[in-house]
Amino acid sequence: MSALRDQIKIIIFGTDTKAGKLFDVVLIVTIVLSIITVLLDSVVEYNQKYGHIFSVAEWTFTIMFTVEYLLRIFSIRRPLSYIFSFFGIIDFLAVLPTYLSLFMPGTEVFAVIRVLRVLRIFRVLKLVQFMGEADLLLKAMIASRRKIFIWLFFVMNIVIILGSIMYLVEGEEAGFDSIPRSIYWAIVTLTTVGYGDISPETNLGQAIAAVIMILGYSIIAVPTGIVTSEITFAAKNTNEQRCIVCGKEGLVADAKFCSSCGSKLTG
Numbered sequence: 001m002s003a004l005r006d007q008i009k010i011i012i013f014g015t016d017t018k019a020g021k022l023f024d025v026v027l028i029v030t031i032v033l034s035i036i037t038v039l040l041d042s043v044v045e046y047n048q049k050y051g052h053i054f055s056v057a058e059w060t061f062t063i064m065f066t067v068e069y070l071l072r073i074f075s076i077r078r079p080l081s082y083i084f085s086f087f088g089i090i091d092f093l094a095v096l097p098t099y100l101s102l103f104m105p106g107t108e109v110f111a112v113i114r115v116l117r118v119l120r121i122f123r124v125l126k127l128v129q130f131m132g133e134a135d136l137l138l139k140a141m142i143a144s145r146r147k148i149f150i151w152l153f154f155v156m157n158i159v160i161i162l163g164s165i166m167y168l169v170e171g172e173e174a175g176f177d178s179i180p181r182s183i184y185w186a187i188v189t190l191t192t193v194g195y196g197d198i199s200p201e202t203n204l205g206q207a208i209a210a211v212i213m214i215l216g217y218s219i220i221a222v223p224t225g226i227v228t229s230e231i232t233f234a235a236k237n238t239n240e241q242r243c244i245v246c247g248k249e250g251l252v253a254d255a256k257f258c259s260s261c262g263s264k265l266t267g
Helices: 002-013 018-041 044-075 079-083 086-103 107-130 132-143 145-170 179-190 203-236
Strands: none
Touching: 002 018, 002 044, 018 044, 044 079, 044 086, 079 086, 132 145, 132 203, 145 179, 145 203, 179 203
């Protein structure tokens, strides 16, 4: 039984074997098809014509994902470490709405079921686990979170100050009828979105707006540089192991078991 569990774990969580690679390919195709089914099912004319086909396809996908979910729980030493992990919760949300629809029959709750079915779109997040670069990016963003927070705090101060100034300069006649609305305009302008629903009319206001636009380009470059430097640093630390079950990183190179979920490391 132990050998069977280890074999299933390597196939499901790892990608070093032919069976593991084939499993990942099949799972990726299934996820993509299930997402396409959800998108097409939300179109009224398609739902009316092919509603039965969508229903059969959805149950097929749900059963497949349920089997996958149960096998993942069965194959690891500490099931709770997977169940309450990020991908464990995503896997659960991917199958939950379809089963809930069994307990909510009737037209009076149809709207509720339609809302719950949207949760199936969470399956797209399952694709993240197949992208090795995603782990590196996530690690870099976590490492730079303090710097990003300081940057966001700095930007928040800028938009509050500039929004308040525009409220005094332009006034209600130009649409700047309150400080929060002026701050909204400052955010839209600073991020170079420019909806155009509010615009300055005075020369001074337009000059300030031009400064904010130019400032926006330089501010966008700051977090990019921070994350890029952390990615470069993280890429150099390649001697550590990563658990294929719970995704914990920073495990020592000669460790045999994961310190988080207790799973046997494959090296």
